[in-house]
Amino acid sequence: MIAREAENFFTQKVKLLNGELVMVDKLKMYIGGEWVEAESGDTFSVTSPVTGETLAQLPKGGREDVKKAVDIAVEAQEKVQRTPIKERIQLAYKVTELVRQNIDRYAVDLTMEHGKILKESIIEVEDVTPNMLWNAEDLKRVETPVLNAYSKPNMMQIVVRDPLGTIGVITPWNFPWVLPAEFVVQAFLAGNSVVWKPASYTPISAVHMMQCIEKAGIPPGFINMVTGPGNIVGRALVEHPMVDGICFTGETTTGEDITKRAGLKKIILELGALGPLIVMNDANVEKAVEDIIFGCYTTGGQCCCANERILVQEGIHDKLVQALTPKVKKMKLGDPLKDTTDMGPLNNESVVQKMERHVEDAVNKGGKVLAGGARTQGFPTKLYYPPTVVDDVSTDTLFNKVETFGPVAPIITFKTLDEAIEIANAPRYGLSMAIHTKNFRTALEASRRLHAGQVCINESAYYWDYNNPWGGFRKTGFGRVAGKWNFEAFTDLKTLVFNIGRSEF
Numbered sequence: 244m245i246a247r248e249a250e251n252f253f254t255q256k257v258k259l260l261n262g263e264l265v266m267v268d269k270l271k272m273y274i275g276g277e278w279v280e281a282e283s284g285d286t287f288s289v290t291s292p293v294t295g296e297t298l299a300q301l302p303k304g305g306r307e308d309v310k311k312a313v314d315i316a317v318e319a320q321e322k323v324q325r326t327p328i329k330e331r332i333q334l335a336y337k338v339t340e341l342v343r344q345n346i347d348r349y350a351v352d353l354t355m356e357h358g359k360i361l362k363e364s365i366i367e368v369e370d371v372t373p374n375m376l377w378n379a380e381d382l383k384r385v386e387t388p389v390l391n392a393y394s395k396p397n398m399m400q401i402v403v404r405d406p407l408g409t410i411g412v413i414t415p416w417n418f419p420w421v422l423p424a425e426f427v428v429q430a431f432l433a434g435n436s437v438v439w440k441p442a443s444y445t446p447i448s449a450v451h452m453m454q455c456i457e458k459a460g461i462p463p464g465f466i467n468m469v470t471g472p473g474n475i476v477g478r479a480l481v482e483h484p485m486v487d488g489i490c491f492t493g494e495t496t497t498g499e500d501i502t503k504r505a506g507l508k509k510i511i512l513e514l515g516a517l518g519p520l521i522v523m524n525d526a527n528v529e530k531a532v533e534d535i536i537f538g539c540y541t542t543g544g545q546c547c548c549a550n551e552r553i554l555v556q557e558g559i560h561d562k563l564v565q566a567l568t569p570k571v572k573k574m575k576l577g578d579p580l581k582d583t584t585d586m587g588p589l590n591n592e593s594v595v596q597k598m599e600r601h602v603e604d605a606v607n608k609g610g611k612v613l614a615g616g617a618r619t620q621g622f623p624t625k626l627y628y629p630p631t632v633v634d635d636v637s638t639d640t641l642f643n644k645v646e647t648f649g650p651v652a653p654i655i656t657f658k659t660l661d662e663a664i665e666i667a668n669a670p671r672y673g674l675s676m677a678i679h680t681k682n683f684r685t686a687l688e689a690s691r692r693l694h695a696g697q698v699c700i701n702e703s704a705y706y707w708d709y710n711n712p713w714g715g716f717r718k719t720g721f722g723r724v725a726g727k728w729n730f731e732a733f734t735d736l737k738t739l740v741f742n743i744g745r746s747e748f
């Protein structure tokens with residue numbers, strides 16, 4: 244039965260590609276304009292969460308590979324800075340054109356290595372273009388001030404923005420196209436050379452993006468990619484004395500490790516979150532349910548701004564739960580390549596185990612599972628976990644303390660707005676939070692008291708736009724990215740001071 248399912252998935256994959264069998268096999272990393280093996284010759288495999296098949300082998304890089312890539316990037320940096328902005332922008336355009344030519348193929352490979360449904364994979368690959376090009380447009384209109392000196396009348400001060408130098412970009416597996424699209428080419432656009440370390444669960448998408456970067460004609464050494472384990476390759480990049488900035492997206496614990504090892508480098512940390520969606524008594528139930536479903540189960544809940552907790556005011560609790568549960572039960576878990584599927588497998592075993600731990604912990608503390616709640620059998624891998632609803636979740640549960648990063652709506656009931664805000668802020672994560680209410684004053688008060696980089700009113704916490712200053716408070720890290728904020732993150736201010744009081748100047 245399981246073998247037949249796997250065969251079925253595979254046949255569909257081939258069909259989807261119009262008969263072209265895409266076997267991604269021995270892939271390489273990209274250093275100094277060449278596709279290379281690791282110095283050690285070691286490799287690691289990528290296994291599909293969808294079928295369990297081995298999709299590819301990649302070089303298992305080490306410290307020596309990072310050193311080689313950083314040496315080359317440092318050497319190239321001045322050339323990047325001297326490349327006219329116009330040329331850098333044309334190269335970025337070319338990268339997006341090449342990505343667009345192959346969206347279908349890239350999306351299938353993304354689904355196969357990640358597990359997200361094909362519809363979402365297509366949207367993710369399509370999103371590369373606006374993400375990359377927003378910054379390119381801003382770059383055409385950079386303005387910095389000229390300041391009159393305050394202390395001496397004969398001084399003039401011109402403020403400019405300089406690139407940081409060489410930037411290490413480290414990205415996670417959950418959005419292996421969109422996140423590198425926000426950072427890798429952006430850092431180059433701002434005049435930096437780059438060494439990129441992609442996630443080990445989804446490196447096939449990274450290789451595809453790197454191929455587009457190469458084909459677009461971005462010169463050798465400007466952008467390099469080293470694959471391999473985070474605790475070796477990522478750490479070596481973070482600790483390297485010639486790397487000037489680290490742009491990291493990933494878990495809060497990894498971010499904490501980076502702050503200890505990075506020394507005085509400029510760091511941008513986009514970390515984990517525990518976004519609540521608050522539903523007040525006066526909310527529109529239908530819209531709240533729609534936003535809960537979207538924000539809890541899209542990408543299997545494996546998104547930094549997923550609704551991690553549903554805080555429901557007691558007066559609307561029963562109505563909301565009655566409207567939500569049957570809809571979640573109807574959602575179809577299965578083959579992520581099929582149009583009719585709502586959710587595919589989760590990406591890896593540790594995500595599923597975390598779901599299991601959090602559900603068990605909530606149930607032990609009085610929670611009731613209303614939908615899902617355990618792995619579904621009969622699929623080619625053990626990673627198929629259904630959309631889950633847990634009611635009567637108490638505030639002392641793991642759901643309310645640490646990020647779950649899985650397909651679940653844990654329902655916590657509260658009495659007053661003060662209580663909801665206290666629960667929302669208590670875990671000290673602060674990326675995206677949401678509130679549903681028809682009362683404008685309540686919405687404004689909540690948005691001022693919720694500690695988060697973004698507060699969504701009558702919308703899911705699972706929301707972002709290309710031009711938002713994206714980033715979080717507290718345990719979600721620091722720094723802002725997306726749109727023009729990327730340019731600010733990847734550059735620093737420099738003041739040119741002129742003494743214009745002397746005639747010989």
Ligand code: NDP
Nearest residue numbers: 415416441442443472473477478493494497513514515547
């Ligand atoms: P991890 O922190 O496990 O890994 C992220 C990246 O860091 C991977 O490339 C990983 O390599 C590498 N890495 C691992 N250990 C180290 C280390 N000690 N030093 C340097 N690099 C290291 O995160 P996940 O990949 O599991 O991603 C999920 C997390 O990312 C969630 O917490 C999510 O909320 C967060 N996230 C935050 C976003 C935001 O905007 N705030 C956006 C998207 C995700 P390897 O893969 O080889 O282990």
